[in-house]
Amino acid sequence: MSADKKKITIAIVDDHPIVLEGLQKVLMQAYDYVSTICFSTGGEFLNYIKKSGGGSDIVLIDITLPDINGIDLCREVKTLSAATCVLAFSNHNERSTIMKMLQNGASGYLLKNSSADEVVACINEALDGQIALSREAREIMAKPSARDLQVLPALTKREKEILKLVADGKTSAAIAAQLHVSPLTVETHRRNLMQKFNVKSMTAAVKVAMENGILG
Amino acid sequence: MSADKKKITIAIVDDHPIVLEGLQKVLMQAYDYVSTICFSTGGEFLNYIKKSGGGSDIVLIDITLPDINGIDLCREVKTLSAATCVLAFSNHNERSTIMKMLQNGASGYLLKNSSADEVVACINEALDGQIALSREAREIMAKPSARDLQVLPALTKREKEILKLVADGKTSAAIAAQLHVSPLTVETHRRNLMQKFNVKSMTAAVKVAMENGILG
DNA sequence: GTAAAAATACCGGAATACCAGTAGATCAAA
DNA sequence: TTTGATCTACTGGTATTCCGGTATTTTTAC
Numbered sequence: 001m002s003a004d005k006k007k008i009t010i011a012i013v014d015d016h017p018i019v020l021e022g023l024q025k026v027l028m029q030a031y032d033y034v035s036t037i038c039f040s041t042g043g044e045f046l047n048y049i050k051k052s053g054g055g056s057d058i059v060l061i062d063i064t065l066p067d068i069n070g071i072d073l074c075r076e077v078k079t080l081s082a083a084t085c086v087l088a089f090s091n092h093n094e095r096s097t098i099m100k101m102l103q104n105g106a107s108g109y110l111l112k113n114s115s116a117d118e119v120v121a122c123i124n125e126a127l128d129g130q131i132a133l134s135r136e137a138r139e140i141m142a143k144p145s146a147r148d149l150q151v152l153p154a155l156t157k158r159e160k161e162i163l164k165l166v167a168d169g170k171t172s173a174a175i176a177a178q179l180h181v182s183p184l185t186v187e188t189h190r191r192n193l194m195q196k197f198n199v200k201s202m203t204a205a206v207k208v209a210m211e212n213g214i215l216g
Numbered sequence: 217m218s219a220d221k222k223k224i225t226i227a228i229v230d231d232h233p234i235v236l237e238g239l240q241k242v243l244m245q246a247y248d249y250v251s252t253i254c255f256s257t258g259g260e261f262l263n264y265i266k267k268s269g270g271g272s273d274i275v276l277i278d279i280t281l282p283d284i285n286g287i288d289l290c291r292e293v294k295t296l297s298a299a300t301c302v303l304a305f306s307n308h309n310e311r312s313t314i315m316k317m318l319q320n321g322a323s324g325y326l327l328k329n330s331s332a333d334e335v336v337a338c339i340n341e342a343l344d345g346q347i348a349l350s351r352e353a354r355e356i357m358a359k360p361s362a363r364d365l366q367v368l369p370a371l372t373k374r375e376k377e378i379l380k381l382v383a384d385g386k387t388s389a390a391i392a393a394q395l396h397v398s399p400l401t402v403e404t405h406r407r408n409l410m411q412k413f414n415v416k417s418m419t420a421a422v423k424v425a426m427e428n429g430i431l432g
Numbered sequence: 433g434t435a436a437a438a439a440t441a442c443c444g445g446a447a448t449a450c451c452a453g454t455a456g457a458t459c460a461a462a
Numbered sequence: 463t464t465t466g467a468t469c470t471a472c473t474g475g476t477a478t479t480c481c482g483g484t485a486t487t488t489t490t491a492c
Contacts, residue, residue: 017331022238091307115233156438169420171478185440191480201448202479203419204385210426372468387448401470407450417478418449 007033008127011048011056013073014089015040015066019112023060023089026116027123042068046076055081058123060110063090063097071100078105085126089119095140098133108132152212153196160214162189167206167215223249224343227264227272229289230305231256231282235328239276239305242332243339258284262292271297274339276326279306279313287316294321301342305335311356314349324348368428369412376430378405383422383431 008031012023020038027036037056039045042065049055059077063070074086085107090097098109107126110119114134122132133141155163165175172190176183190202197205209215224247228239236254243252253272255261258281265271275293279286290302301323306313314325323342326335330350341348349357371379381391388406392399406418413421425431 016235016328018238018242018328018335019232019234020238021241021332022234022236025237025241026234112232112234116237119234158439166419167423169415169417171417173478181439182441184442187479188441189439194480199385200480201385201387203382203422206419206422207383207426207431210423215423374469389448397469398471400472403449404471405469407452410450416450 007035008058009056010034010036010123011039011045011059012036012089013039013042013045013059013065013070014062015064016062019062019089023119026119030116030120041066042070042073042076045073046080049077049080049084055084057083058085058087058126060087060089061106063088063092063101071097071104074101074106075104087122087126087132093136093140095144098137098141102131108134109137110134111136152214155193155196155214159189159193159196162186163193163205163209164215166190166193166202167209223251224274225251225253225272226339227253227255227261227275228305229255229258229261229275229281229286230278231280232278235278235305239335242335246332246336257282258286258289258292261289262296265293265296265300271300273299274301274303274342276303276305277322279304279308279317287313287320290317290322291320303338303342303348309352309356311360314353314357318347324350325353326350327352368430371409371412371430375405375409375412378402379409379421379425380431382406382409382418383425 010027012020014020014023017040020040024036024038027034037048039048042061045059055077061070061073061077065073068076070088070090074088077084077086086101086105088098088101088106088109089112090109091112092098093111101109108122108131110122110132111134113136114122118134122134125132161179162175165178170178172183172186176186179186193205194200194202197208199205199208206215226243228236230236230239233256236256240252240254243250253264255264258277261275271293277286277289277293281289284292286304286306290304293300293302302317302321304314304317304322304325305328306325307328309327317325324338324347326338326348327350329352330338334350338348338350377395378391381394386394388399388402392402395402409421410416410418413424415421415424422431
């Protein structure tokens with residue numbers, strides 16, 4: 001892989017100083033003409049884009065950040081500066097997370113356990129206009145589990161509210177009293193919830209909801 | 217802080233090559249007389265201890281490793297080589313995880329978002345024979361939440377089995393048939409489960425169990 | 433302004449879960 | 463070997479959920 005002749009700018013947004021150090025070291029070794037610029041929060045990077053007018057060629061974004069999640073940050077970056085290639089650099093190995101990043105305009109996804117070579121290879125692919133996934137990310141995308149394909153039911157506000165109260169062990173009567181509605185209404189919501197989750201009892205509905213982070 | 221005159225050996229066990237690079241860079245800058253040695257699995261490090269007879273002065277261990285968890289690895293390291301100071305270097309910010317590491321003989325706990333200075337300071341403290349916690353780890357230890365203090369009920373094999381089936385939406389009759397016992401027995405287990413979790417319905421029990429990773 | 437979605441509400445009845453208390457059988461550890 | 467924990471099982475009764483179908487009102491969105 002020949003080094004790029006024109007100077008490229010790589011930004012890194014990660015709140016782990018040690019990771020910042022490691023990436024900088026790896027990138028300096030791999031590229032002759034590169035400048036790296038580090039940020040520990042999403043806000044700092046967005047400010048930089050606005051002030052510098054254009055931003056970096058590449059940005060590596062951690063999913064977990066102190067002020068904003070990497071998925072939303074990715075969308076904002078692409079809105080402000082469409083030319084910037086966003087690569088996720090994260091520990092999250094859920095298929096749904098990778099999907100969300102790509103949906104929001106990311107050019108690729110790197111698991112944090114990627115080797116230095118892999119990181120550099122992915123950056124090159126991204127610069128080349130391709131979608132760059134690290135080895136493990138590719139594997140995750142290749143074999144979706146049954147759970148990945150299961151479409152989560154869209155719950156209404158009221159349904160979520162009632163689901164939470166049911167999960168707290170409250171009876172329909174107690175919930176009705178608390179929400180100032182008829183117990184019969186609560187019963188209807190329960191039934192709709194079970195239908196949406198495609199389960200036979202609220203116990204199972206709570207389990208599925210917990211698995212998918214809808215509750216708690 | 218004056219640099220140590222005698223040569224110290226720092227081992228790092230982490231399956232993230234970038235973190236390895238970063239730590240190496242930081243340690244090289246901070247210490248004149250230091251040699252670092254990296255491992256990406258717990259097994260590799262244990263082999264190294266056995267072969268080298270004694271191991272390193274300090275070892276930084278990630279909690280999440282491919283072959284063994286950092287807590288068990290810590291215990292094994294201390295058994296093989298009591299003189300080695302173990303420092304956890306992890307993303308896990310649960311109070312219970314920090315407690316478990318300390319219980320198993322760790323000399324300290326560093327969150328991965330620690331600064332380079334903090335890492336060096338903690339290593340020095342550990343070398344000095346003290347317990348070294350990073351700023352955030354100290355904060356976590358200082359204010360335990362209600363959930364941290366809540367003692368999880370110890371469930372028997374059978375209880376776990378029945379809890380899982382209940383969470384799948386099965387009725388007592390169905391569970392009884394599956395396990396070849398009386399439905400009345402299943403009812404008794406249900407009641408004991410609710411009592412242990414201190415909740416009023418199995419729905420709530422499932423929620424608490426899911427929150428604490430008892431259920432898949 | 434109108435159609436779709438959501439929230440509300442009802443009936444009757446069957447199924448199931450929850451409650452309180454008790455107790456024999458089994459098995460592992462002290 | 464005896465004690466404690468676990469698993470098993472029962473009686474009898476009450477409370478609650480779940481099922482089916484239906485329908486009005488309020489919000490939301492195009």
